[in-house]
Amino acid sequence: MLINTEDSRGRARQNLPRFVFDYIEGAADDGHCLRRNLSDLAAVELTPRVLRDTTAVDTSVEVFGRKWALPFGIAPTGLNGLVRPRGDSLLAIAAARTGIPFALSTASNMRLEDVRSASPDGVQWMQLYVMHRDMAGQIVERAARAGYQALVLTVDVPVSGNREPDLRNGFRVPFKPSVKLAWDVMTHPTWSLRMLPGGAPDFANLTAAGGDAGSANAQAALLARAMDRSLVWETLAWLRGLWKGPLLLKGVLHPDDARLALDHGVDGLIVSNHGGRQNDASPSAISALPRVVTAINGRIPVFMDGGIRRGGDIAKALALGATAAFVGRPALYGLATDGAEGAQAVINLLAAELLRTMTLLGATSVSALPGALEGGGDQFT
Ligand code: FNR
Numbered sequence: 001m002l003i004n005t006e007d008s009r010g011r012a013r014q015n016l017p018r019f020v021f022d023y024i025e026g027a028a029d030d031g032h033c034l035r036r037n038l039s040d041l042a043a044v045e046l047t048p049r050v051l052r053d054t055t056a057v058d059t060s061v062e063v064f065g066r067k068w069a070l071p072f073g074i075a076p077t078g079l080n081g082l083v084r085p086r087g088d089s090l091l092a093i094a095a096a097r098t099g100i101p102f103a104l105s106t107a108s109n110m111r112l113e114d115v116r117s118a119s120p121d122g123v124q125w126m127q128l129y130v131m132h133r134d135m136a137g138q139i140v141e142r143a144a145r146a147g148y149q150a151l152v153l154t155v156d157v158p159v160s161g162n163r164e165p166d167l168r169n170g171f172r173v174p175f176k177p178s179v180k181l182a183w184d185v186m187t188h189p190t191w192s193l194r195m196l197p198g199g200a201p202d203f204a205n206l207t208a209a210g211g212d213a214g215s216a217n218a219q220a221a222l223l224a225r226a227m228d229r230s231l232v233w234e235t236l237a238w239l240r241g242l243w244k245g246p247l248l249l250k251g252v253l254h255p256d257d258a259r260l261a262l263d264h265g266v267d268g269l270i271v272s273n274h275g276g277r278q279n280d281a282s283p284s285a286i287s288a289l290p291r292v293v294t295a296i297n298g299r300i301p302v303f304m305d306g307g308i309r310r311g312g313d314i315a316k317a318l319a320l321g322a323t324a325a326f327v328g329r330p331a332l333y334g335l336a337t338d339g340a341e342g343a344q345a346v347i348n349l350l351a352a353e354l355l356r357t358m359t360l361l362g363a364t365s366v367s368a369l370p371g372a373l374e375g376g377g378d379q380f381t
Helices: 005-015 018-025 032-043 087-098 112-118 133-146 164-169 179-186 189-195 215-223 233-242 255-263 285-296 311-319 329-361 366-372
Strands: 061-063 066-068 072-074 102-104 124-128 150-154 247-252 268-271 302-305 324-327
Touching: 005 018, 005 329, 018 164, 018 179, 018 329, 032 285, 072 087, 072 102, 072 329, 087 102, 087 112, 087 329, 112 124, 112 133, 124 133, 133 233, 150 233, 164 179, 179 189, 233 247, 247 255, 255 285, 268 285, 285 302, 285 311, 311 324, 311 329, 311 366, 324 329, 329 366
Parallel strands: 072 324, 102 124, 124 150, 150 247, 247 268, 268 302, 302 324
Antiparallel strands: 061 066
Protein backbone atom coordinates (compact mmCIF):
# COMPACT_ATOMS: atom_id res chain seq x y z
CA MET A 1 0.00 0.00 0.00
CA LEU A 2 1.18 3.48 -0.83
CA ILE A 3 0.71 5.74 2.18
CA ASN A 4 3.53 8.20 1.53
CA THR A 5 6.41 8.84 -0.85
CA GLU A 6 8.74 6.90 1.43
CA ASP A 7 6.69 3.76 0.64
CA SER A 8 7.25 4.49 -3.03
CA ARG A 9 10.97 4.83 -2.36
CA GLY A 10 10.95 1.38 -0.72
CA ARG A 11 9.27 -0.11 -3.77
CA ALA A 12 11.79 1.56 -6.07
CA ARG A 13 14.61 0.08 -4.01
CA GLN A 14 13.11 -3.39 -4.46
CA ASN A 15 12.38 -3.02 -8.17
CA LEU A 16 15.59 -1.45 -9.38
CA PRO A 17 19.07 -2.90 -9.66
CA ARG A 18 21.29 -1.47 -6.98
CA PHE A 19 23.33 0.64 -9.41
CA VAL A 20 20.19 2.39 -10.71
CA PHE A 21 18.73 3.03 -7.25
CA ASP A 22 22.07 4.35 -6.02
CA TYR A 23 22.32 6.62 -9.07
CA ILE A 24 18.91 8.13 -8.21
CA GLU A 25 19.72 8.50 -4.53
CA GLY A 26 23.20 9.78 -5.31
CA ALA A 27 24.50 12.68 -3.28
CA ALA A 28 27.83 14.46 -3.44
CA ASP A 29 30.67 13.53 -1.09
CA ASP A 30 29.24 12.76 2.37
CA GLY A 31 25.60 13.64 1.68
CA HIS A 32 25.52 16.63 4.08
CA CYS A 33 23.74 18.86 1.58
CA LEU A 34 21.15 16.20 0.77
CA ARG A 35 20.39 15.71 4.45
CA ARG A 36 20.24 19.49 5.03
CA ASN A 37 17.58 19.76 2.31
CA LEU A 38 15.46 17.34 4.32
CA SER A 39 16.22 18.49 7.86
CA ASP A 40 15.83 22.21 7.11
CA LEU A 41 12.44 21.55 5.52
CA ALA A 42 11.49 19.54 8.60
CA ALA A 43 12.45 22.50 10.81
CA VAL A 44 10.09 24.99 9.13
CA GLU A 45 7.05 25.69 11.26
CA LEU A 46 3.69 26.74 9.84
CA THR A 47 1.16 28.11 12.28
CA PRO A 48 -2.52 27.34 11.65
CA ARG A 49 -5.19 30.03 11.63
CA VAL A 50 -8.49 28.79 12.96
CA LEU A 51 -12.19 29.46 12.37
CA ARG A 52 -11.75 30.22 8.71
CA ASP A 53 -14.09 28.87 6.04
CA THR A 54 -12.11 26.13 4.31
CA THR A 55 -14.98 24.44 2.44
CA ALA A 56 -13.19 25.33 -0.80
CA VAL A 57 -9.40 25.20 -1.02
CA ASP A 58 -7.74 26.16 -4.30
CA THR A 59 -4.29 24.64 -4.90
CA SER A 60 -3.82 26.08 -8.38
CA VAL A 61 -1.21 28.60 -9.41
CA GLU A 62 -0.59 30.63 -12.56
CA VAL A 63 2.88 30.57 -14.07
CA PHE A 64 3.91 32.39 -17.27
CA GLY A 65 0.25 32.69 -18.28
CA ARG A 66 -0.55 29.00 -17.77
CA LYS A 67 -2.63 27.53 -14.98
CA TRP A 68 -1.15 24.62 -13.04
CA ALA A 69 -3.63 22.54 -11.02
CA LEU A 70 -1.02 22.19 -8.28
CA PRO A 71 1.89 24.40 -7.22
CA PHE A 72 4.60 21.91 -8.12
CA GLY A 73 6.14 20.22 -11.11
CA ILE A 74 8.50 17.38 -12.02
CA ALA A 75 12.15 18.45 -12.00
CA PRO A 76 14.44 17.52 -14.89
CA THR A 77 16.33 14.27 -14.29
CA GLY A 78 18.75 12.61 -16.68
CA LEU A 79 18.68 8.94 -17.66
CA ASN A 80 15.00 8.37 -16.83
CA GLY A 81 15.14 5.55 -19.37
CA LEU A 82 17.24 3.59 -16.89
CA VAL A 83 14.33 3.54 -14.48
CA ARG A 84 11.77 2.49 -17.13
CA PRO A 85 11.98 2.29 -20.91
CA ARG A 86 10.50 5.54 -22.27
CA GLY A 87 10.61 6.90 -18.72
CA ASP A 88 10.75 10.50 -19.97
CA SER A 89 7.42 10.27 -21.78
CA LEU A 90 5.83 8.30 -18.92
CA LEU A 91 6.67 11.14 -16.52
CA ALA A 92 5.42 13.73 -19.01
CA ILE A 93 2.13 11.82 -19.35
CA ALA A 94 1.71 11.55 -15.55
CA ALA A 95 2.34 15.29 -15.22
CA ALA A 96 -0.11 16.23 -17.97
CA ARG A 97 -2.83 13.99 -16.50
CA THR A 98 -2.51 15.73 -13.14
CA GLY A 99 -2.22 19.25 -14.53
CA ILE A 100 1.38 19.89 -13.50
CA PRO A 101 4.46 20.71 -15.60
CA PHE A 102 7.24 18.36 -16.60
CA ALA A 103 10.81 19.45 -17.28
CA LEU A 104 12.80 17.32 -19.70
CA SER A 105 16.55 16.94 -19.12
CA THR A 106 19.12 17.48 -21.85
CA ALA A 107 20.40 14.07 -20.69
CA SER A 108 17.08 12.39 -21.50
CA ASN A 109 16.92 9.01 -23.17
CA MET A 110 14.19 10.08 -25.57
CA ARG A 111 14.23 12.70 -28.25
CA LEU A 112 12.60 15.87 -27.02
CA GLU A 113 10.19 15.84 -29.97
CA ASP A 114 8.94 12.36 -29.02
CA VAL A 115 8.40 13.34 -25.38
CA ARG A 116 6.46 16.40 -26.47
CA SER A 117 4.21 14.46 -28.82
CA ALA A 118 3.52 11.84 -26.11
CA SER A 119 1.66 14.49 -24.11
CA PRO A 120 0.96 17.41 -26.44
CA ASP A 121 -1.42 19.16 -24.02
CA GLY A 122 0.89 19.22 -21.03
CA VAL A 123 3.08 22.06 -19.82
CA GLN A 124 6.63 21.07 -20.75
CA TRP A 125 9.85 22.89 -20.05
CA MET A 126 13.22 22.04 -21.59
CA GLN A 127 16.30 21.88 -19.37
CA LEU A 128 19.58 22.81 -20.99
CA TYR A 129 23.14 21.76 -20.32
CA VAL A 130 25.69 23.51 -22.49
CA MET A 131 28.51 21.19 -23.49
CA HIS A 132 29.09 22.68 -26.92
CA ARG A 133 27.38 25.85 -27.93
CA ASP A 134 26.44 24.75 -31.43
CA MET A 135 24.84 21.62 -30.05
CA ALA A 136 23.07 23.55 -27.27
CA GLY A 137 21.81 26.00 -29.87
CA GLN A 138 20.33 23.14 -31.88
CA ILE A 139 18.58 21.71 -28.83
CA VAL A 140 17.10 25.13 -28.04
CA GLU A 141 15.81 25.56 -31.58
CA ARG A 142 14.36 22.06 -31.62
CA ALA A 143 12.67 22.65 -28.23
CA ALA A 144 11.10 25.86 -29.53
CA ARG A 145 9.84 24.11 -32.67
CA ALA A 146 8.45 21.20 -30.65
CA GLY A 147 6.44 23.54 -28.40
CA TYR A 148 8.33 23.55 -25.11
CA GLN A 149 7.10 26.57 -23.17
CA ALA A 150 10.14 27.53 -21.10
CA LEU A 151 13.88 26.97 -21.18
CA VAL A 152 15.70 26.08 -17.97
CA LEU A 153 19.45 26.62 -18.05
CA THR A 154 21.08 24.57 -15.29
CA VAL A 155 24.01 26.53 -13.90
CA ASP A 156 25.25 24.40 -11.00
CA VAL A 157 27.12 21.76 -13.01
CA PRO A 158 30.34 23.35 -14.27
CA VAL A 159 31.72 19.94 -13.37
CA SER A 160 30.00 16.81 -12.17
CA GLY A 161 29.57 16.29 -8.43
CA ASN A 162 31.48 13.52 -6.71
CA ARG A 163 29.02 10.66 -6.25
CA GLU A 164 30.91 7.80 -4.73
CA PRO A 165 28.27 5.05 -4.87
CA ASP A 166 28.39 5.30 -8.70
CA LEU A 167 32.14 4.75 -8.56
CA ARG A 168 31.81 1.80 -6.20
CA ASN A 169 29.08 0.22 -8.35
CA GLY A 170 31.15 0.68 -11.48
CA PHE A 171 28.25 2.63 -12.98
CA ARG A 172 29.20 4.85 -15.84
CA VAL A 173 27.86 5.78 -19.24
CA PRO A 174 28.51 4.33 -21.76
CA PHE A 175 27.93 1.07 -19.96
CA LYS A 176 30.86 -1.20 -19.43
CA PRO A 177 29.77 -4.71 -18.53
CA SER A 178 31.27 -6.16 -15.38
CA VAL A 179 30.53 -9.21 -13.26
CA LYS A 180 29.21 -6.97 -10.52
CA LEU A 181 26.79 -5.13 -12.83
CA ALA A 182 25.72 -8.37 -14.50
CA TRP A 183 24.88 -9.89 -11.10
CA ASP A 184 22.98 -6.74 -10.12
CA VAL A 185 20.93 -6.90 -13.33
CA MET A 186 20.33 -10.67 -13.15
CA THR A 187 18.97 -10.45 -9.63
CA HIS A 188 16.35 -7.91 -10.79
CA PRO A 189 14.62 -9.87 -13.56
CA THR A 190 11.53 -7.62 -13.76
CA TRP A 191 13.70 -4.62 -14.55
CA SER A 192 15.93 -6.60 -16.93
CA LEU A 193 13.03 -8.01 -18.93
CA ARG A 194 11.54 -4.55 -19.34
CA MET A 195 14.87 -3.24 -20.54
CA LEU A 196 15.46 -6.00 -23.08
CA PRO A 197 13.53 -4.59 -26.06
CA GLY A 198 15.22 -1.18 -25.92
CA GLY A 199 18.66 -2.19 -24.71
CA ALA A 200 20.88 0.30 -22.95
CA PRO A 201 19.42 3.80 -23.18
CA ASP A 202 21.47 6.51 -24.84
CA PHE A 203 21.30 10.30 -24.78
CA ALA A 204 18.74 10.49 -27.55
CA ASN A 205 18.77 14.27 -27.83
CA LEU A 206 22.40 14.19 -28.84
CA THR A 207 22.71 11.14 -31.02
CA ALA A 208 22.87 11.17 -34.78
CA ALA A 209 19.21 10.10 -34.72
CA GLY A 210 18.52 13.63 -33.54
CA GLY A 211 19.80 14.83 -36.87
CA ASP A 212 22.64 16.84 -35.40
CA ALA A 213 26.04 17.51 -36.83
CA GLY A 214 28.86 17.25 -34.34
CA SER A 215 26.73 15.13 -32.06
CA ALA A 216 29.46 12.64 -31.29
CA ASN A 217 31.45 15.38 -29.56
CA ALA A 218 28.51 16.57 -27.51
CA GLN A 219 27.55 13.04 -26.62
CA ALA A 220 31.06 12.35 -25.41
CA ALA A 221 31.04 15.59 -23.42
CA LEU A 222 27.75 14.73 -21.77
CA LEU A 223 28.97 11.25 -20.97
CA ALA A 224 31.93 12.80 -19.22
CA ARG A 225 29.65 15.55 -17.88
CA ALA A 226 32.11 17.97 -19.42
CA MET A 227 30.31 21.28 -19.55
CA ASP A 228 31.33 24.45 -21.31
CA ARG A 229 32.99 26.21 -18.39
CA SER A 230 33.45 29.45 -20.28
CA LEU A 231 29.74 30.12 -19.88
CA VAL A 232 29.23 33.46 -18.07
CA TRP A 233 26.44 35.98 -17.46
CA GLU A 234 27.18 37.73 -20.74
CA THR A 235 26.63 34.45 -22.60
CA LEU A 236 22.95 34.61 -21.70
CA ALA A 237 22.49 37.17 -24.50
CA TRP A 238 23.37 34.39 -26.96
CA LEU A 239 20.63 32.17 -25.53
CA ARG A 240 18.20 35.07 -25.53
CA GLY A 241 18.79 35.42 -29.25
CA LEU A 242 17.78 31.80 -29.80
CA TRP A 243 14.92 31.47 -27.31
CA LYS A 244 11.99 33.88 -27.25
CA GLY A 245 10.02 32.29 -24.40
CA PRO A 246 10.66 32.41 -20.64
CA LEU A 247 14.28 31.70 -19.72
CA LEU A 248 14.99 30.35 -16.22
CA LEU A 249 18.19 29.65 -14.35
CA LYS A 250 18.29 26.53 -12.20
CA GLY A 251 20.81 26.15 -9.43
CA VAL A 252 20.95 29.69 -8.02
CA LEU A 253 21.52 29.94 -4.26
CA HIS A 254 23.25 33.29 -3.71
CA PRO A 255 21.17 36.50 -3.53
CA ASP A 256 23.83 38.40 -5.49
CA ASP A 257 23.43 35.88 -8.33
CA ALA A 258 19.69 36.47 -8.13
CA ARG A 259 20.31 40.20 -8.65
CA LEU A 260 22.65 39.47 -11.56
CA ALA A 261 19.95 37.28 -13.09
CA LEU A 262 17.56 40.23 -12.92
CA ASP A 263 20.18 42.50 -14.53
CA HIS A 264 20.55 40.00 -17.37
CA GLY A 265 16.84 39.75 -18.10
CA VAL A 266 16.21 36.24 -16.80
CA ASP A 267 12.48 35.43 -16.43
CA GLY A 268 12.58 33.03 -13.49
CA LEU A 269 14.87 31.28 -11.02
CA ILE A 270 14.93 27.82 -9.54
CA VAL A 271 16.62 27.91 -6.15
CA SER A 272 18.30 24.52 -6.06
CA ASN A 273 21.43 22.67 -5.02
CA HIS A 274 20.69 19.89 -7.53
CA GLY A 275 19.24 17.70 -4.81
CA GLY A 276 22.55 17.67 -2.94
CA ARG A 277 24.32 16.06 -5.90
CA GLN A 278 26.85 18.80 -6.64
CA ASN A 279 28.53 20.94 -3.94
CA ASP A 280 28.17 19.16 -0.61
CA ALA A 281 28.75 22.40 1.33
CA SER A 282 25.84 24.24 -0.30
CA PRO A 283 23.06 25.54 1.92
CA SER A 284 19.78 23.71 1.80
CA ALA A 285 17.46 24.96 -0.93
CA ILE A 286 14.74 25.90 1.56
CA SER A 287 17.17 27.97 3.67
CA ALA A 288 18.54 29.80 0.61
CA LEU A 289 15.05 30.55 -0.71
CA PRO A 290 14.03 33.53 1.49
CA ARG A 291 17.23 35.47 0.72
CA VAL A 292 16.74 34.98 -3.01
CA VAL A 293 13.07 35.91 -2.72
CA THR A 294 14.02 39.13 -0.94
CA ALA A 295 16.59 39.99 -3.62
CA ILE A 296 14.07 39.36 -6.40
CA ASN A 297 11.31 41.28 -4.61
CA GLY A 298 8.48 39.93 -6.73
CA ARG A 299 9.89 40.94 -10.10
CA ILE A 300 10.13 37.39 -11.50
CA PRO A 301 8.85 34.04 -10.18
CA VAL A 302 11.17 32.09 -7.89
CA PHE A 303 10.85 28.30 -7.71
CA MET A 304 12.66 25.84 -5.47
CA ASP A 305 13.55 22.17 -5.45
CA GLY A 306 15.44 19.86 -3.15
CA GLY A 307 14.06 17.62 -0.42
CA ILE A 308 10.32 17.87 -1.16
CA ARG A 309 8.90 14.57 0.11
CA ARG A 310 5.50 15.65 1.47
CA GLY A 311 2.73 17.96 0.36
CA GLY A 312 3.46 19.88 3.55
CA ASP A 313 6.98 20.56 2.23
CA ILE A 314 5.44 22.24 -0.81
CA ALA A 315 3.35 24.42 1.53
CA LYS A 316 6.57 25.38 3.35
CA ALA A 317 8.33 26.37 0.12
CA LEU A 318 5.37 28.53 -0.90
CA ALA A 319 5.12 30.04 2.57
CA LEU A 320 8.77 31.10 2.23
CA GLY A 321 8.07 32.83 -1.06
CA ALA A 322 8.34 30.24 -3.83
CA THR A 323 5.82 30.50 -6.67
CA ALA A 324 5.94 26.71 -6.92
CA ALA A 325 8.22 23.77 -6.08
CA PHE A 326 9.70 20.93 -8.10
CA VAL A 327 10.19 17.30 -7.12
CA GLY A 328 13.02 15.13 -8.41
CA ARG A 329 13.51 11.78 -6.73
CA PRO A 330 9.91 11.13 -5.58
CA ALA A 331 8.70 11.18 -9.20
CA LEU A 332 11.41 8.64 -10.06
CA TYR A 333 10.34 6.41 -7.16
CA GLY A 334 6.83 6.44 -8.61
CA LEU A 335 8.13 5.72 -12.11
CA ALA A 336 10.16 2.77 -10.82
CA THR A 337 7.17 1.44 -8.89
CA ASP A 338 4.56 1.49 -11.64
CA GLY A 339 5.48 3.61 -14.68
CA ALA A 340 3.19 6.55 -15.47
CA GLU A 341 0.59 5.25 -12.99
CA GLY A 342 3.21 5.09 -10.26
CA ALA A 343 4.35 8.63 -10.93
CA GLN A 344 0.74 9.75 -10.95
CA ALA A 345 0.16 8.04 -7.59
CA VAL A 346 3.07 10.01 -6.10
CA ILE A 347 1.74 13.28 -7.53
CA ASN A 348 -1.73 12.50 -6.15
CA LEU A 349 -0.26 11.71 -2.73
CA LEU A 350 1.61 15.02 -2.64
CA ALA A 351 -1.54 16.81 -3.81
CA ALA A 352 -3.70 15.23 -1.09
CA GLU A 353 -1.11 16.07 1.58
CA LEU A 354 -0.87 19.65 0.34
CA LEU A 355 -4.64 20.04 0.37
CA ARG A 356 -4.86 18.69 3.90
CA THR A 357 -2.04 20.97 5.08
CA MET A 358 -3.65 24.06 3.52
CA THR A 359 -6.98 23.18 5.12
CA LEU A 360 -5.34 22.70 8.52
CA LEU A 361 -3.60 26.05 8.13
CA GLY A 362 -6.82 27.85 7.16
CA ALA A 363 -5.21 28.83 3.84
CA THR A 364 -7.80 28.61 1.05
CA SER A 365 -5.39 29.60 -1.73
CA VAL A 366 -1.65 29.32 -2.28
CA SER A 367 -1.30 33.09 -1.90
CA ALA A 368 -2.48 32.73 1.71
CA LEU A 369 0.40 30.39 2.63
CA PRO A 370 2.97 33.07 3.56
CA GLY A 371 0.49 34.07 6.29
CA ALA A 372 1.28 30.77 8.02
CA LEU A 373 4.81 31.95 8.82
CA GLU A 374 4.06 33.30 12.22
CA GLY A 375 7.65 34.36 12.71
CA GLY A 376 7.50 36.47 9.55
CA GLY A 377 9.62 34.03 7.55
CA ASP A 378 12.84 34.93 9.30
CA GLN A 379 13.84 31.39 10.24
CA PHE A 380 16.58 31.39 7.63
CA THR A 381 17.48 35.06 7.33
C1 FNR B 1 18.84 15.26 -11.20
N1 FNR B 1 18.85 16.64 -11.37
C2 FNR B 1 19.09 17.17 -12.63
N2 FNR B 1 18.99 18.51 -12.84
C3 FNR B 1 19.15 19.03 -14.07
O1 FNR B 1 19.04 20.25 -14.23
N3 FNR B 1 19.45 18.22 -15.14
C4 FNR B 1 19.58 16.87 -15.00
O2 FNR B 1 19.82 16.16 -15.98
C5 FNR B 1 19.41 16.31 -13.70
N4 FNR B 1 19.56 14.97 -13.50
C6 FNR B 1 19.21 14.41 -12.28
C7 FNR B 1 19.19 13.03 -12.14
C8 FNR B 1 18.78 12.46 -10.94
C9 FNR B 1 18.72 10.97 -10.80
C10 FNR B 1 18.39 13.30 -9.86
C11 FNR B 1 17.90 12.73 -8.56
C12 FNR B 1 18.44 14.67 -10.00
C13 FNR B 1 18.46 17.52 -10.26
C14 FNR B 1 16.94 17.69 -10.18
O3 FNR B 1 16.48 18.46 -11.27
C15 FNR B 1 16.50 18.40 -8.89
O4 FNR B 1 17.23 19.59 -8.74
C16 FNR B 1 16.66 17.54 -7.64
O5 FNR B 1 16.36 16.19 -7.91
C17 FNR B 1 15.75 18.06 -6.54
O6 FNR B 1 15.95 17.36 -5.37
P1 FNR B 1 15.01 16.13 -4.89
O7 FNR B 1 13.56 16.52 -5.15
O8 FNR B 1 15.42 14.93 -5.68
O9 FNR B 1 15.33 16.02 -3.44
